[in-house]
Amino acid sequence: MSPDRPTRPDSTAQASLKRRQFILDSAKMACGVGMLGLGLGFYAKQAKALPPLALRPPGAIAEADFVGACIRCGLCVRDCPYNILGLAKPESPVATGTPFFTARALPCEMCEDIPCVKACPTGALDHGLTDISDSRMGLATLVDHETCLNFLGLRCDVCYRVCPVIDKAITLDVIPNTRTGRHAMFLPTVHSDACTGCGKCEKAGVLEEAAIRVLPPKLAKGELSKTYRIGWEEKKAAGHSLIDESKMVDLPDRLPEGMTLPNHYDPGSVVPPVSEAAPSAVPPTPPGMSGSFVPGTPPALGKIGSSPRVPSTPPGLGGAR
């Protein structure tokens, strides 16, 4: 309060009252709006998870980004010629107003011109998708081997036959039927490099509950560790083995006591040449193992009750023990 402007006590009180009111009002506002923001934030976090059986249209970007990109206009729904898509209602577990379809009810028909993607004004459906067979709406997964008719030895094959990417996304892998001993089983096998997740297989599944279902890839796929290399694929890609196979350590194979396997290739179990070398039984040496050793009878597989086991020198370690 400035000295040259004497203020009457009641006006001071009034100012203080006003200040008090202002602070109270501001606090009320901050609390109320803060609560709203908190609630909205938690709700958004909760509702962001897409339920496993709801599938996004072709070209949909990752779900976490999708809810920030899709403005819920429904143009994809309108331009879907088969009326597959719908917008989620507030009570559904899918983010309110966003497009989805359920394969078991109506699967994607995989239009070649992909009108739903073209209609999207935001790029929540990625306009970079121009070939429908590149879309990954989900991944078909044979979730139940116990009820799949083909796994029971029958020839249902329905999922295989309706697949728009037949023989690429789903193949029938033939194995002997050990139950009958004389038939084959044709096991539907999904290949993730070709499956678009359209859901035709799930829709066509003849069981009460489909044994094959389109799931989000995150649920359907395992994932190798980033450092894991599959040897034969690396070898194919490089044109040669990535390791020096002459230095490869081969550990002895363990067989039941007293068992011998004629022609069994097991360099790790080789005992240093003793007496009865049987050259006729020696398998051809694999590449990279150029005859620096002579395979013989593995320990304990020779004569029963013979001398105590002598661990053999693994090839490549040059017997320096």
Add this chain to the structure above:
Amino acid sequence: MIKVGADAIAEKGWLAAYKWLILRRAAQFGILALFLLGPLAGVWIVKGNLTYSLTLGVLPLTDPYVTLQSLVTGHVPEKMGLIGAGIVLVFYFLVGGRSFCAWVCPINPVTDAAGWIRRRLNIRGGAQLSRATRYWILVTTLLVSVLTGSIAWEWINPVSMLHRGLFFGVGAGWMIVLAVFLFDIFVTKNGWCGRLCPVGAFYSLLGRWSQVRVSATKRTACNDCMDCFEVCPEPQVIKPGLKGGGVRGPVILAANCTNCGRCIDVCSKDVFNFGLRFNNPLENGAQATPQSAAGNK
């Protein structure tokens, strides 16, 4: 209690006393009808809903507030979405952002009905809510959008929920609309549109410098009947223009004026009219100039 606007009806006739209200309802329901023609009759003049629509396959219109929320999550929309947002931004920048609220928004008839019932039942008082709350909610929705990476307000927005619901299936969305309706009747006068809705808050910021404004051109004729204050959804905006004679011009400059024109309707003295922002002469009231000079100041 004398019915609000009774004087205007007696003086000008029923039609003139409801002119802008009728036009406004025609616009609101006309727009809904255009959107409904597609799903109901298969005539696709307009596709989509208020967040984005495509008219006749060429004219994109995008909700700029939704676009902004999407942008702050880090997503940049496709060309059509951006062009649509640009068109809507320019349009409301010129005609007044909150014209959207009065002339387009599907929640407006709902809250107008609530306000009408409130006046009819003479419900007074209720919870005190600052008219600035909406701006805080606006900021909060943008913050939540940034933090969650999703378009935050669209999780609960009654405006888009109702509008989308009418064409794509409303589901439980009607409960949110009902909640807004009851809130406006029983909790706070003009509670939703005037205090809480961040969509309106966004549009009011957008219309900060809009050209089309209501002007109290014949303010000297005002007989203090208070009918305009009674019907106005944002009554605080009227006073500077109407009562600021000698200090302020007659144009209602406050960004929260929704350009609904109800004040024009209910005034028996024809004080108000639509005009342009810059046609705002200080000492205009005395001679009660007709609106003809619009534009050339």
